[in-house]
Every structure is written in C-alpha cells, then in structure tokens.
Amino acid sequence: MTRNELLRDTLTALSEMNKEGMHVAEVLGEQFVVLPGVFSPKYFKDTAFFAEHLPVRGVDRMLEIGPGTGAVAITALLRGAFYADVVDINHVAVRNTMINAVLHGFAHVGWRAPPPRIEAICANVFRYDGPTYYMTAHDKNRIGTYDLIFWNYPFGFTQRRDLSMLERSVLDRNYVGLRKYVSEASQHLNPGGKVFLGFSFDIGDVRRFKEVMQETRCEYAVLKETALVQTSLPGALEVTYSLLELHPR
Numbered sequence: 001m002t003r004n005e006l007l008r009d010t011l012t013a014l015s016e017m018n019k020e021g022m023h024v025a026e027v028l029g030e031q032f033v034v035l036p037g038v039f040s041p042k043y044f045k046d047t048a049f050f051a052e053h054l055p056v057r058g059v060d061r062m063l064e065i066g067p068g069t070g071a072v073a074i075t076a077l078l079r080g081a082f083y084a085d086v087v088d089i090n091h092v093a094v095r096n097t098m099i100n101a102v103l104h105g106f107a108h109v110g111w112r113a114p115p116p117r118i119e120a121i122c123a124n125v126f127r128y129d130g131p132t133y134y135m136t137a138h139d140k141n142r143i144g145t146y147d148l149i150f151w152n153y154p155f156g157f158t159q160r161r162d163l164s165m166l167e168r169s170v171l172d173r174n175y176v177g178l179r180k181y182v183s184e185a186s187q188h189l190n191p192g193g194k195v196f197l198g199f200s201f202d203i204g205d206v207r208r209f210k211e212v213m214q215e216t217r218c219e220y221a222v223l224k225e226t227a228l229v230q231t232s233l234p235g236a237l238e239v240t241y242s243l244l245e246l247h248p249r
C-alpha cells in the first residue's frame, strides 16, 4: 500500500468522524467525550498506543502539544504525572480537553488548586502568535518548562494552504509545525527532561521528516513501535506507528 492510499484512508476516517458529531471514545478503559471538529480516538487507533507507552512514571510536569480530546494527558495524570499543560491550535480541542478534565476530576477551580491537574490554552506549538483563546491560563509566559514534552503529531505532509482545523489534526503544511516543535522544545525542558513525538513512517513523508531532523540537528530514536489497523472503518489499512524520543539542540 502506498503513502497516498494511507493518507486517503486517513482523510476518509476524518470525514466519517465528523459526520458522527459529538460522541464518546474509549481509550485504555477510560471514556472521553469527543466534540465535533476534534481528532477522535474512536476512529484513530494511535491515541491509545501513545497514551499507553508514553513514559510518564516519575514525571512531575508535562506539556502536551495537540491534546485533541485530552486523552493522552489525562491518561498521564491517571498514571502518576502531577501537572499537565496542553496547547492546541484548535480552540474546540482546548474546550474538549477541559470538558474531559472536568469529567475525570482534573480541572480544579481556584488559586493554588492541588495537583494532579490540567490546564489548556490555544496556541501554535510553543507560541502565541495569532489570536488566542484562553481556557484557564492568563499569562503569556504560561508555557513553562517541563520534565516531559509530547506531541502526537499530524504527520501527513501537505503543501495545501486551505486546511481546516480538523484537517490540521492529520496534516502539517510543509512540516512547519514539526520544525517549530523540534527547534524550540529544548527551551521548555527542565534539566533531565525528555521530548517525545508520535509519528508514522508509513504515512509521514520520511524524506522530509529526515530533512527537518538534519536541519535542526535533532537526533531521534524509536522507543516503541506497533502495527495497527489505522482506523475503525471497514477496509482500513494497517499502519505502523512510532513513539520517538527526540534529542533536540
């Protein structure tokens, strides 16, 4: 099967998902509300894989870029992380994450609320460089430093300029988001902190991915890899997903 077939399968799942409207997805036995317009773990099987294998033991503060429903960050809190800050470019995903944070008891109200807790903001990777929508954070320096940073990255390559917010959950134009993530992550790491990326070498553009890694002089290693039927749709194709540990400069 070709990369184009896999991308086509991805976009079909995206439109089926959108037709369903609001629904519930189960990830590792926990339920998550999915708002229309947000990447759904019911349709895409990689969320559960990354939620299961992200090494959160001993992590105090983590940052997730692109939380979607918040399933990965909330699973990390259930597994022992204390603070999860999340940043999504899609304001509906920010709201969706906070709904699930409330449902799982991790969205505390009030100053100095006790951990474990989650805070969500709308921004472009690590930056507030456009109109922003704040859920709980009010400080532009809110994206702090962390023990763990993760992004289940929209690894489909495209040159299209007219991407909808939903399409931005599976496509990254010219891998601009990836370049930002890799080149700025180290500024947000605590000493000994680690950076991870969810990727698929089947669907992603491997040549361009490697170019970004070379340009930014970022080394990477595969921490965990699995082959999964990509979506819950009949006839969906098998895809290998990789949890990568990055060593950015």
Ligand SMILES: C[S@@+](CC[C@H](N)C(=O)[O-])C[C@H]1O[C@@H](n2cnc3c(N)ncnc32)[C@H](O)[C@@H]1O
Binding pocket: 039, 040, 041, 046, 047, 050, 065, 066, 067, 068, 069, 070, 071, 072, 087, 088, 089, 090, 093, 123, 124, 125, 152, 153, 154, 165, 168, 169, 170, 177
């Ligand atoms: C593959 S989805 C992953 C969603 C969720 N983490 C999961 O595993 O179910 C990618 C997420 O990244 C977000 N995203 C895409 N480009 C972004 C950017 N430049 N800055 C922040 N978030 C972005 C999308 O809105 C989407 O929620």
